[in-house]
Amino acid sequence: MNIHKNYNKKFMKNLNSQNNNHTVVQSAGNLTGSSETIRQLSSFKNDNRSSDIRASWFNPWLAGIIDGDGNFDLRKLNKKITLKAIRIKVHVRDVRILTKIQDMLHFGRVRYDKKNPYCTYIVSRQEHMRTVINLINGLIRLKAHSFKKACTFLNIMFRPADYTLKALDPYFAGLIDSDGTIVFNYQGNRIECVLELKLNEFSKQLNLDFVVPNYSPSVYHVRNGAIQFKYQRVNQMIFLYEYFIKNRLFCCMKFYRISKIKYFLTIRHYQKYAKHSLEFRIYASFLVDFIKYQNPKWPRVPFVKNLILDKEIVQNDKQ
Incomplete structure (x- = not known):
């Protein structure tokens, strides 16, 4: 009986092997049919994986970037509003933001302005603009007015966004990448995250109380017609650090400063x-390193003069 069982197992193993080989031979033999089907299936799986990635963090992050530094180029042609292009303009220091978007979307172009220190990501083909609009529909908050017109031009139903951000929403990281600042308050001896926006009907609806767990910002109305969201409490700095570790910034200078919070607390x-x-x-060495990273104007920062460093440290900083 054992001999028969072993024989049956061996027979079934060989049969399965032959079936597998037969399938491979068929696929390889039809160069215009089966192999193309396999390629499409593989591509489909990869596209699904990419879609999952975009849905999880890229779409809201991109919406935050566009709400900060983006622009819907709407023009009136033949008495109709036309969407000519979608643009995102950043300082040359932050070009990684644009290359990340281009790498994720696989379309669009990045243009470098030789006369000014700025780079612009441009999407102008209608099918590509339609893709971008669909990705961020329901996520745009600050530029909802122009975004709605873009939706109308492309015959896409506009979906309004929820202005109360949920915990760990990557949209906030996009806003900070584009319009936010990470600064050091020397008098308060703390690292702060500040978001300043033009005060209007959209920005005043923005609720950031829950996006960074355990840390709600202070909100100020500034005289120049702006609204400020400030994360400026010492005991909650670690929560800001944890948010941006989960939703990293692609502005290298801002992310570098955020990454220093944990060590600074010690x-x-x-x-x-x-x-x-x-x-x-x-302390002084840490602070000089913090303030001078990708910042050629660091010697002009007012509190730097308060840092009395020995010759060795000053020499290292100059290098």
Whole structure:
């Protein structure tokens, strides 16, 4: 009986192997049919995987970028509103934002302005603009007025966005990548995240109380007609760090500063030590590194003059 069982197992194994080989031979033999089908199936799987990735973080992040630095180029032609292009303009320092978008979408072009330190990502083909509009529909908040006109031109039903951001929404990272700043408040001895927007009917609806878990911003109406959202509490800095570790920034300077929060919390009390102490030297070195990364104007920052560094540290900073 054991001999028969082993024989049957061996027979079924060989039969399965032959069936598998037969399938492979058929696919390879039909160069215009079966292999193309396999390629399409593979592409379909990859497209689904890419769609899942975009749906999870890219779409809301892109909406945040466009709400910050984007523009829907709407023009009136033959008495009709026409969408000519979708543009995103950033400083040359932040060109990685544009190349990331281009890599994810696989279309559009990045143009470098030789006269000004800016780069622009441009989508002008109608089928590509339609793709972008569909990806961010229901996510645009600050530029809803022009976005709605773009939807009308492309015959896409406009979906309004929820202005109360849910916890860990990547849209907030897109806004900070484009319009936000990560700054050091020397007097308060803390790292702050500040988002300043033009005050209008859309920005005043924006609710950021829940997007960074355990950390709601202070909201200010500024005299120049702007609204500011400030994350400026010492005890909650770690929550800001954790949000951006999960939703990373593609502005390298901002992400570099955010990445320093965890270490800073271990040395921030060194600010109160004597100016020539080792502790203050550690604090001063950290702060100079923090403020000068990708910032050629760092010596002009007012609090830098408060940092008394020895010759070795100053020499290293100059290098």
